[in-house]
Amino acid sequence: xxxxxxxxxxxxxxxxxxxxxxxxxxxxxxxxxxxxxxxxxxxxxxxxxxxxxxxxxxxxxxxxxxxxxxxxxxxxxxxxxxxxxxxxxxxxxxxxxxxxxxxxxxxxxxxxxxxxxxxxxxxxxxxxxxxxxxxxxxxxxxxxxxxxxxxxxxxxxxxxxxxxxxxxxxxxxxxxxxxxxxxxxxxxxxxxxxxxxxxxxxxxxxxxxxxxxxxxxxxxxxxxxxxxxxxxxxxxxxxxxxxxxxxxxxxxxxxxxxxxxxxxxxxxxxxxxxxxxxxxxxxxxxxxxxxxxxxxxxxxxxxxxxxxxxxxxxxxxx
Amino acid sequence: xxxxxxxxxxxxxxxxxxxxxxxxxxxxxxxxxxxxxxxxxxxxxxxxxxxxxxxxxxxxxxxxxxxxxxxxxxxxxxxxxxxxxxxxxxxxxxxxxxxxxxxxxxxxxxxxxxxxxxxxxxxxxxxxxxxxxxxxxxxxxxxxxxxxxxxxxxxxxxxxxxxxxxxxxxxxxxxxxxxxxxxxxxxxxxxxxxxxxxxxxxxxxxxxxxxxxxxxxxxxxxxxxxxxxxxxxxxxxxxxxxxxxxxxxxxxxxxxxxxxxxxxxxxxxxxxxxxxxxxxxxxxxxxxxxxxxxxxxxxxxxxxxxxxxxxxxxxxxxxxxxxxxxxx
Numbered sequence: 001x002x003x004x005x006x007x008x009x010x011x012x013x014x015x016x017x018x019x020x021x022x023x024x025x026x027x028x029x030x031x032x033x034x035x036x037x038x039x040x041x042x043x044x045x046x047x048x049x050x051x052x053x054x055x056x057x058x059x060x061x062x063x064x065x066x067x068x069x070x071x072x073x074x075x076x077x078x079x080x081x082x083x084x085x086x087x088x089x090x091x092x093x094x095x096x097x098x099x100x101x102x103x104x105x106x107x108x109x110x111x112x113x114x115x116x117x118x119x120x121x122x123x124x125x126x127x128x129x130x131x132x133x134x135x136x137x138x139x140x141x142x143x144x145x146x147x148x149x150x151x152x153x154x155x156x157x158x159x160x161x162x163x164x165x166x167x168x169x170x171x172x173x174x175x176x177x178x179x180x181x182x183x184x185x186x187x188x189x190x191x192x193x194x195x196x197x198x199x200x201x202x203x204x205x206x207x208x209x210x211x212x213x214x215x216x217x218x219x220x221x222x223x224x225x226x227x228x229x230x231x232x233x234x235x236x237x238x239x240x241x242x243x244x245x246x247x248x249x250x251x252x253x254x255x256x257x258x259x260x261x262x263x264x265x266x267x268x269x270x271x272x273x274x275x276x277x278x279x280x281x282x283x284x285x286x287x288x289x290x291x292x293x294x295x296x297x298x299x300x301x302x303x304x305x306x307x308x309x310x311x312x313x314x315x316x317x318x
Numbered sequence: 319x320x321x322x323x324x325x326x327x328x329x330x331x332x333x334x335x336x337x338x339x340x341x342x343x344x345x346x347x348x349x350x351x352x353x354x355x356x357x358x359x360x361x362x363x364x365x366x367x368x369x370x371x372x373x374x375x376x377x378x379x380x381x382x383x384x385x386x387x388x389x390x391x392x393x394x395x396x397x398x399x400x401x402x403x404x405x406x407x408x409x410x411x412x413x414x415x416x417x418x419x420x421x422x423x424x425x426x427x428x429x430x431x432x433x434x435x436x437x438x439x440x441x442x443x444x445x446x447x448x449x450x451x452x453x454x455x456x457x458x459x460x461x462x463x464x465x466x467x468x469x470x471x472x473x474x475x476x477x478x479x480x481x482x483x484x485x486x487x488x489x490x491x492x493x494x495x496x497x498x499x500x501x502x503x504x505x506x507x508x509x510x511x512x513x514x515x516x517x518x519x520x521x522x523x524x525x526x527x528x529x530x531x532x533x534x535x536x537x538x539x540x541x542x543x544x545x546x547x548x549x550x551x552x553x554x555x556x557x558x559x560x561x562x563x564x565x566x567x568x569x570x571x572x573x574x575x576x577x578x579x580x581x582x583x584x585x586x587x588x589x590x591x592x593x594x595x596x597x598x599x600x601x602x603x604x605x606x607x608x609x610x611x612x613x614x615x616x617x618x619x620x621x622x623x624x625x626x627x628x629x630x631x632x633x634x635x636x637x638x639x640x641x642x643x644x645x646x
Contacts, residue, residue: 046507154362186589191578256510256538257538257539260537260562269511
């Protein structure tokens, strides 16, 4: 039995809302999952479902309200800021926007070297070797390291962001929409690099995205989020061939056709995602659910095991 | 007999840098059939948005119209004065943009923004205009339209704002709707709603649509003909079926291959190496030269748009004879 690299138990992140009707915005509400070593877990959901907040909470750029985050069996939630920094040597994050996540006044070499300086790794000469090595892995030349971020295109900047995340030899990478700001032809370049690096460095990824086809291509297991909760978790093939939750079904059917002559049965969801500060009672999806029953407006469902490695949170399957 | 409602001939748009003319749209010609949907596909910086802005007479300052003619219903519109342009915009041709929040004025109510647009084109009373605004909002599927007219844009969700934009664009019954990345800022479930709405409205109102997008999924969903642009030029034009069944230009093939598809399993995605050349140092010949795996010496000369035996046109020397090669 493989022991999980990361185990998340009942993670919650609430934001205080002063002066509004609700007291809290439950951005991440009681989420539990595990990630095994060498695995790629995809997290999908629409804007405002809390997927980015969850990513930031995992790496403790946001302090969790409640719950445990076990990295290699050790709980890292609510450690002192100094201890948390040490832990970040093992877990790093890649951000969505390659324009705002790189300091425009630092040369690329300094940007990539910074984590090493921060963690006090190696001598100056060793650090230099390491920076060159990582830069080569992501396809940047030594000459380019002497330039500033604004001299690079979006795809190249994302490579810089990846190099910075990898330079300290982390075990777990949280990739928050790493390719959604990129053009398709560049998107595939970056995905391929991330796949190569995974093999070379035995990485584990949590891959956050709104794009189901990218997640299908890149991930082993997929979790679907809706309004701060995980509604379904399953192996990629299982999720795409046998989706259980009505929201997952609707998401899959909303994907644009990949070929104009392909016929598609479409479940068009009514309305928009409700305001997360004022979520519906019972199952939070009941206001848009095509299979809504009376009980759904009252009783909130919990994540239940449905089959091998397939968890669903829906009262239809109780 | 198919009637072209819109024709663009040899459009060239550029700017001046260091006393050199730099073309960002270079010799683009388009035809839009009445009642049909034309897609313009390409990646950032390929000139697709500039092309659409020029159709609206809305080119930003510093960017010059260098050549080309635009005809709507056989009427040449590009020689018109600023004032005459205003009568064309909104009345004959209207546009919706990618980011519905920044294209709506945050300090005016939704209703008064639609009324303003109607009153600048038609001599009707304010009350009638407001009623039209409510009707339009109803038409685009906004619940409780009589209340939404009195709301501000920030009170609406992204999908609702895009519906308001569509209502505004259609308020004076334009014959042509230009949609510049209408669903890019929206979530998939909302994107599906908006695309359904556009198809619906096209049928009801007999509109012709130009849709500008980087998303080939949207193209497969809604377009009849497609133009692929690369670095300011049209590299391929085809019906949507031909484009997906027989993509001809190496760039089009690369684009289609690099899309992850949920029906197939691939370890690595094929990708197009390199990046789009900057407008200031375009290759003199084929602009895809540096990134093309089929490039030969001949490609240092500029290829024309060749018409092939299946009817698609393509800007690539591989198709000089008009024959398809290699069963693609």
